[in-house]
Amino acid sequence: MPRRSQLYVPGNNERMIAKAAALDADSVILDLEDAVPAGEKATARALVARLSKELDWGKKELCVRINAVGAAEHGADVSAVRRIDRIDSVLIPKAERDCSPVAKKSGKPLIPIVETARGLMTLGEVASSKGVVALTYGAGDYATSVGGSVDAYLGNATVKTLIVAAAAANGVDAVDNVFFDLQDLAGFRAEALAARSLGFVGKQVVHPSQIPVANEVFSPSEKELEWAATVVREVEKAGAQKRGAIRVDDRLVDAVHYRLAKRILERKP
Numbered sequence: 001m002p003r004r005s006q007l008y009v010p011g012n013n014e015r016m017i018a019k020a021a022a023l024d025a026d027s028v029i030l031d032l033e034d035a036v037p038a039g040e041k042a043t044a045r046a047l048v049a050r051l052s053k054e055l056d057w058g059k060k061e062l063c064v065r066i067n068a069v070g071a072a073e074h075g076a077d078v079s080a081v082r083r084i085d086r087i088d089s090v091l092i093p094k095a096e097r098d099c100s101p102v103a104k105k106s107g108k109p110l111i112p113i114v115e116t117a118r119g120l121m122t123l124g125e126v127a128s129s130k131g132v133v134a135l136t137y138g139a140g141d142y143a144t145s146v147g148g149s150v151d152a153y154l155g156n157a158t159v160k161t162l163i164v165a166a167a168a169a170n171g172v173d174a175v176d177n178v179f180f181d182l183q184d185l186a187g188f189r190a191e192a193l194a195a196r197s198l199g200f201v202g203k204q205v206v207h208p209s210q211i212p213v214a215n216e217v218f219s220p221s222e223k224e225l226e227w228a229a230t231v232v233r234e235v236e237k238a239g240a241q242k243r244g245a246i247r248v249d250d251r252l253v254d255a256v257h258y259r260l261a262k263r264i265l266e267r268k269p
Contacts, residue, residue, distance in 0.1 A: 002269070004202040005024075007206075007211060009029065011036050019208075021057055025205070027062075029064070030062070032067060033065050052087060053084070053086060063088060064077070065090075082108070092111070094138075095114060103129065104130075108131070109131050112135055112136075113137065116145040128169075134167070135166060135167040135173070138178075154177065160200070174199060176191070176202065176203040178206050179203070182210075185213060188210055219267065232258065235258040
């Protein structure tokens with residue numbers, strides 16, 4: 001399942017939810033946490049339940065971000081998503097420990113969000129939880145948890161490298177954090193390109209204008225697909241002839257390039 005773009009939508013806004021169903025995001029995240037005021041939580045749950053069934057979501061991954069483990073609304077959120085067949089996965093904010101109990105109670109695959117210092121220190125436990133299919137990162141809450149600057153952590157290569165490593169070690173997707181400046185699509189593109197170079201497969205977005213950029217950046221280009229197809233073909237041919245490292249376009253190519261090429265082809269839209 002591609003996760004090039006994951007669009008957040010407030011769970012209490014019927015107009016925005018209906019609009020999201022028609023957009024080209026790979027995933028839509030109906031948010032019951034930060035985007036919904038405390039007095040609107042029950043209303044949002046009911047709206048999410050209804051619109052999940054009524055709207056045509058096509059092949060999109062439909063997700064719900066529930067309230068954090070230990071939060072007042074967490075139990076009600078988990079009970080609600082368990083009853084909604086169309087919900088594909090659940091995002092767990094401020095994940096700091098084994099998330100397997102949430103998977104069991106909700107009956108859904110999980111996408112933990114690393115947003116605290118403790119969550120970063122227990123990253124291996126979080127990423128290896130049963131039911132986890134992807135891992136992502138919240139720079140704003142993380143910066144708050146360590147008393148740092150949001151700008152310093154939006155593109156922090158150290159934290160992002162750890163996220164990607166934990167995801168890769170457990171065979172799940174790494175999805176990059178949101179970019180808050182809605183007017184700066186050039187900045188969004190630059191951050192997305194940097195994230196892809198680290199190993200992220202997609203980016204969370206907060207505005208429709210960011211969707212096509214994310215989809216483009218996290219899709220292999222025609223040149224990349226052509227290179228990958230050539231490498232796979234030539235390496236497999238060489239293997240049949242009992243040859244190892246070979247030359248493709250005046251470059252040395254071996255098993256590591258073959259694995260990379262196969263991964264690129266798997267990401268073909």
